[in-house]
Amino acid sequence: MSASYSIIQGKQVPFIATRLRIDQVELDPLNPRVQYLIGQSGGKATQSQLDAMIWEKDQVKALSQSIFQNGGVREPIIVQPKKGDPERYIVREGNCRLVCNHHLADQYPGDERFSFILAHIYEHHLTEEDLAVLLADLHVAKKISWDAYEQAKYIHDLNTVYGKPYDWLSNHLRLSKSKISENLAAYKATTDYLQAHPGPANIKKFSFFQELIKKRELRERYDESMAFRQKFYGWLDDYGMLTSHCACGLAPKFACPARRLCDSLPRGISVHADWYYLPVQREFVSDKPRSWLARPETGTVGLGNA
Numbered sequence: 001m002s003a004s005y006s007i008i009q010g011k012q013v014p015f016i017a018t019r020l021r022i023d024q025v026e027l028d029p030l031n032p033r034v035q036y037l038i039g040q041s042g043g044k045a046t047q048s049q050l051d052a053m054i055w056e057k058d059q060v061k062a063l064s065q066s067i068f069q070n071g072g073v074r075e076p077i078i079v080q081p082k083k084g085d086p087e088r089y090i091v092r093e094g095n096c097r098l099v100c101n102h103h104l105a106d107q108y109p110g111d112e113r114f115s116f117i118l119a120h121i122y123e124h125h126l127t128e129e130d131l132a133v134l135l136a137d138l139h140v141a142k143k144i145s146w147d148a149y150e151q152a153k154y155i156h157d158l159n160t161v162y163g164k165p166y167d168w169l170s171n172h173l174r175l176s177k178s179k180i181s182e183n184l185a186a187y188k189a190t191t192d193y194l195q196a197h198p199g200p201a202n203i204k205k206f207s208f209f210q211e212l213i214k215k216r217e218l219r220e221r222y223d224e225s226m227a228f229r230q231k232f233y234g235w236l237d238d239y240g241m242l243t244s245h246c247a248c249g250l251a252p253k254f255a256c257p258a259r260r261l262c263d264s265l266p267r268g269i270s271v272h273a274d275w276y277y278l279p280v281q282r283e284f285v286s287d288k289p290r291s292w293l294a295r296p297e298t299g300t301v302g303l304g305n306a
Helices: 035-040 047-055 058-070 095-107 128-139 148-160 166-173 177-196 200-214 216-224 226-239
Strands: 002-008 011-021 077-082 085-093 116-122 275-278 283-286 290-295 300-305
Touching: 002 128, 047 058, 047 095, 058 095, 085 095, 085 116, 085 128, 095 116, 128 148, 128 166, 148 166, 148 177, 148 200, 166 177, 177 200, 177 226, 200 216, 200 226, 216 226
Parallel strands: 077 116
Antiparallel strands: 002 011, 011 116, 077 085, 275 283, 283 290, 290 300
8 A cells, every 4th residue: 555646637636556355345326437327217226236237338348358368457446435434435437447347256256356456545635626637638538438428428527517618628638629519519419319318228329419510511400400400310219220321420321311311401512521412313422433322212322423
């Protein structure tokens, strides 16, 4: 056990580096990876339920294999003492690593590589704002990658909850201001969609809102027209789980319902870099010699000459 400190927002925040038994440590119900899922289950979840929610992710199972091959967790988790019970701790960063150790310890009982975990213990000198800055540095500035929706949520929290301006966000997160604006707009649009269409699987549709926000013409129609917004929601309900997309980033390549979004766009407006909507031919046509052609009247897609 050794004492040290981190520099966070220009101040020294002390912590103790040690090893903890995994049964001393509790998962954090405020973890952004499970917050929405907890909300869907009535706002409460047991430790076993939190474990199951996190373990369900494929990338967590992959992380477990990496920890096993390494012979234990390499990067310490961040914990704080549990209020009213100083012998127990709450994970503030590293919930996935703790879940992996739970499962590995079950598979290899008595193996201290997995029944103990490296940890940095921060007392309550670490404020919620300090923690948000630290997590953003780890997971948004890409030291340890989070899912896009989780990254956008942290950018949103830093901006709206902690009042961090665009200059601070750009410098600290190493993102352009336009990228920050895209993330904030896509997060808001996704959150609005989730309120109307709750369901854990719908978080994965964040990438569709990202693509929508990038395209000015579509974004303006989405903002200005409730009918267009409902059309977009309807398309997501029908096709949102398909993962093979054409170059526009919105249309699944083998169904191409993106025409639903663009039927009312003026002639010649660019849907993305290469494709244009041509109302006369009612096609999306690439300017490349061989291209995907989507014919709305038949719903078919195939290779053809532009």
